[in-house]
Amino acid sequence: MNGPTNSLDESGGPRRRGPRSGGDTRAALLRAAKEVFAERGYERATVRVIAERAGVDPAMVNHSFGGKEKLFAAAVELPFDxxxxxxxxxxxxxxxxxxxxxxxxxxxxxxxxxxxxxxxxxxxxxxxxxxxxxxxxxxxxxxxxxxxxxxxxxxxxxxxxxxxxxxxxxxxxxxxxxxxxxxxxxxxxxxxxxxxxxxxxxxxxxxxxxx
CATH class of the missing domain: 1.10.357.10 (Tetracycline Repressor, domain 2)
Known part of the structure; x- marks a missing residue:
């Protein structure tokens, strides 16, 4: 019997199924955010595309970071407050x-x-x-x-x-x-x-x- 396969998101990357831990979700969103913000810029990078790239529900952006602006700030990793x-x-x-x-x-x-x-x-x-x-x-x-x-x-x-x-x-x-x-x-x-x-x-x- 064949195992389950991952579908592809609109960016061509695999969409991960199943639950993630909070730390896994944050890490996946940060990786995806760096890629999408770098590719599209801040204005054209949408929460939906970032979430799909990370393989999570778009609602997790608000849950984990409090929105697109705070996710962007976390992705940039400024070495100061x-x-x-x-x-x-x-x-x-x-x-x-x-x-x-x-x-x-x-x-x-x-x-x-x-x-x-x-x-x-x-x-x-x-x-x-x-x-x-x-x-x-x-x-x-x-x-x-x-x-x-x-x-x-x-x-x-x-x-x-x-x-x-x-x-x-x-x-x-x-x-x-x-x-x-x-x-x-x-x-x-x-x-x-x-x-x-x-x-x-x-x-x-x-x-x-x-x-």
Missing amino acids: PALVVETILAGEAESAPERLIATFVSVWDAHADGFAALVRSFSSTAAAAEMLRTALSRFVIGEALGRLGIDQPGVRGGLVASQIIGLGITRYTLRLEPMSTADPAWLVAVLAPTLRRYLFDELAPPSARD
Whole structure:
């Protein structure tokens, strides 16, 4: 007598049948979320597709993580508490936000350099990791802080700042390129703050789509 066979989900992967333990469910959802978010981006990745990739009921996303946003944050595995970073960025006037942003991220990531490098390696490519990080930082950290500081266009400006911060992280901790890899944090703040100041305070035209 032949044993049961697994059906295929819409992504082509096997759909696992039968009950899972809570730990197995969380692990399966995290694996699937990393794949689907990297493939589709945050907006186009649906709870249904992630659950099907993991072989579980879509309701388990809410049960295990509290929704898509929290599942995304868990999948990215930021090596710091986003809420604490937001509060640090908010500890001052808007005019000094560029310096605080750089100083905060360098301080946090210097303390978790191996964690940053491991985070990048955990995705299928550096590009996939950078996009996941950009979304996480611009949505949950930088955009949140800029909005609370009263800076206009926090989404667009947050995306620009996140790209600069992620580039710093990749060159300093993953690729270890000079002068970024061994530069003193105060030097990084002095060199990079003018760029962030333009991103935060200069007038911005609406972003246009690439041809």
